[in-house]
Amino acid sequence: MQPARRITLTDDVYAAVQALIMDHEVQPGARINIDALARRLAVSPTPVREALARLESDGLVSKTPLVGYTATPLLTRAEFEELVEMRLVLEPAGAAKAAGAGLDTGELAGLRGAADLPGPGGADAVAAFTAQDARFHHTLAELSGNRMLHAAVVRLRAHLHLFRLHFPTAHYGVSASEHHRIVDAVDADDADAAADAMRAHLTAARDRHLPFFESR
Amino acid sequence: MQPARRITLTDDVYAAVQALIMDHEVQPGARINIDALARRLAVSPTPVREALARLESDGLVSKTPLVGYTATPLLTRAEFEELVEMRLVLEPAGAAKAAGAGLDTGELAGLRGAADLPGPGGADAVAAFTAQDARFHHTLAELSGNRMLHAAVVRLRAHLHLFRLHFPTAHYGVSASEHHRIVDAVDADDADAAADAMRAHLTAARDRHLPFFESR
DNA sequence: CGCCCGCAAATCCTATAGGATCTTTGATCG
DNA sequence: CGATCAAAGATCCTATAGGATTTGCGGGCG
Known part of the structure; x- marks a missing residue:
């Protein structure tokens, strides 16, 4: 028997943001505002940043240092x-x-x-x-x-x-x-x-x- | 002409941890203590966590929720x-x-x-x-x-x-x-x-x- | 002697705050 | 009228603190 929530918030956020991008609720190519995204998911920016870091390695978002993350554009x-x-x-x-x-x-x-x-x-x-x-x-x-x-x-x-x-x-x-x-x-x-x-x-x-x- | 440090701490930490693992300064299969790693690199745990998240997607470390990160073991x-x-x-x-x-x-x-x-x-x-x-x-x-x-x-x-x-x-x-x-x-x-x-x-x-x- | 339970320490995870940087707006000058 | 520059706002990035969970250890029970 396991507790109700076995995974961490970061993992939840990772899945949520992945879904947002895959479903185009975040427009491809659009800037991603970390604070706004955190508010939308009702969490703090910290786990959002960690999820975005993983998504960057996955190729779903790209990062520009000191500027922010961007949803990967549609394939040409x-x-x-x-x-x-x-x-x-x-x-x-x-x-x-x-x-x-x-x-x-x-x-x-x-x-x-x-x-x-x-x-x-x-x-x-x-x-x-x-x-x-x-x-x-x-x-x-x-x-x-x-x-x-x-x-x-x-x-x-x-x-x-x-x-x-x-x-x-x-x-x-x-x-x-x-x-x-x-x-x-x-x-x-x-x-x-x-x-x-x-x-x-x-x-x-x-x-x-x-x-x-x-x-x- | 560009400022001395164009990249962020997280990117530096990412490169540093990657090198630590590739050079076996962190033993393959060993647990990775975030706080200790942060002290070793003279930064706070926050950028370390973000770097580890990216390294997990790269396959160099693996994460167990609520337990911690582990350096990927040697290939069998x-x-x-x-x-x-x-x-x-x-x-x-x-x-x-x-x-x-x-x-x-x-x-x-x-x-x-x-x-x-x-x-x-x-x-x-x-x-x-x-x-x-x-x-x-x-x-x-x-x-x-x-x-x-x-x-x-x-x-x-x-x-x-x-x-x-x-x-x-x-x-x-x-x-x-x-x-x-x-x-x-x-x-x-x-x-x-x-x-x-x-x-x-x-x-x-x-x-x-x-x-x-x-x-x- | 081995197993199980409970407490303390260590560690992870999340939230928050402040400094640093970029972007935007508005005004001034050519 | 267009371009340049400065200041204000927004956003990112890092550090720190505290709550939650796991791990390790010691004592008690079978």
């Missing part, structure tokens, strides 16, 4: 292409590793569960979709058995926050089927097929996201 | 293999990208300069060698043109701190020649050859490091 088209390229380097390798790792049935079942994606219905369908999509990719990276690769994949997700509000909602089923094709290859212990399926998925997802940049 | 053999695997995923891809990027002569000259490694002479030969080796790998990753890949490569270097004091000093020339072979391939715009040369270098470096684990 070029940065988006770099992100895709980076994922194309990391994630197919992770899928291949997972395929060769001899996963047990429990791990495979968990991966299959994460591969399913919620439909377009529901109150906050976009958030539910992105959360589940992240869970699948993170789970697969974790099952690669390489903790550093897993950490790198998780870290990249932070840079995707510009899409939280612009996710193309018309292709839910397509993404899910691509996920399942990857799981099938992993299940069959076919490393090459798993890597290929992941590459196809990432490339297709890239094309689905591209229209976002046309309208800017 | 398994973690070392994962690190090598991760570098084999990232760095050959970066070398290939750099080879296809059409670098100008200035960039190539900078890379060639970084490829040279200091000889075994000198006061702190090990530190000089590791610093120059890091500069080469970071420069090459930067020239890939992918900022996220560059950042990931730099981030991995932090986990190498266990070798700072155990670098095999007998193979300076070998490493340098492997570096130059990579540069040659990049210079020839041969992406496949650059990736192959990087893979060969990383694999060879892995084998050179392995004896360290035998003696533990």
Whole structure:
């Protein structure tokens, strides 16, 4: 039996500010006033500063000494292409590793569960979709058995926050089927097929996201 | 003309603590007493806490709420293999990208300069060698043109701190020649050859490091 | 002899205050 | 009218203090 609040205020603030930025309640590129943020969260500036320091290492905010913190701006088209390229380097390798790792049935079942994606219905369908999509990719990276690769994949997700509000909602089923094709290859212990399926998925997802940049 | 101290105390402390850990002046796995560290650096605990928060995101320390920070322990053999695997995923891809990027002569000259490694002479030969080796790998990753890949490569270097004091000093020339072979391939715009040369270098470096684990 | 409980010391965590720096506003000069 | 400079305000940064929690140690019980 554990007390009501196991974690510290700093950790709470860290999660809260992360959510504020990911949900664009703090505009990308906007200055972050530490005192105002502290008042908004009903805490003192001290834990806010500590949370911001961690978020800077995560790439969600950037700091200018003696000036203040700024929410990281939206990705440019070029940065988006770099992100895709980076994922194309990391994630197919992770899928291949997972395929060769001899996963047990429990791990495979968990991966299959994460591969399913919620439909377009529901109150906050976009958030539910992105959360589940992240869970699948993170789970697969974790099952690669390489903790550093897993950490790198998780870290990249932070840079995707510009899409939280612009996710193309018309292709839910397509993404899910691509996920399942990857799981099938992993299940069959076919490393090459798993890597290929992941590459196809990432490339297709890239094309689905591209229209976002046309309208800017 | 700029004032004597352009950066803040927190940034100074961050660099100082990073050096303390990388140089093993703080034993890997040891608890970190915030107050004692603050006294040692002649500052208050506040900037120390902020620096530690950033170092946690960097992977150099880990935090347990209400208990304190701990210096990250030395890599186990398994973690070392994962690190090598991760570098084999990232760095050959970066070398290939750099080879296809059409670098100008200035960039190539900078890379060639970084490829040279200091000889075994000198006061702190090990530190000089590791610093120059890091500069080469970071420069090459930067020239890939992918900022996220560059950042990931730099981030991995932090986990190498266990070798700072155990670098095999007998193979300076070998490493340098492997570096130059990579540069040659990049210079020839041969992406496949650059990736192959990087893979060969990383694999060879892995084998050179392995004896360290035998003696533990 | 080993285990468990309770108290004291150490440490962490948060809030607050004051000094230092940057930004903005307004007035003066060219 | 535009540019420059100075002062006021806002904000950041660091130090300090006190409350909350954990850890270490000693005594008591089984």
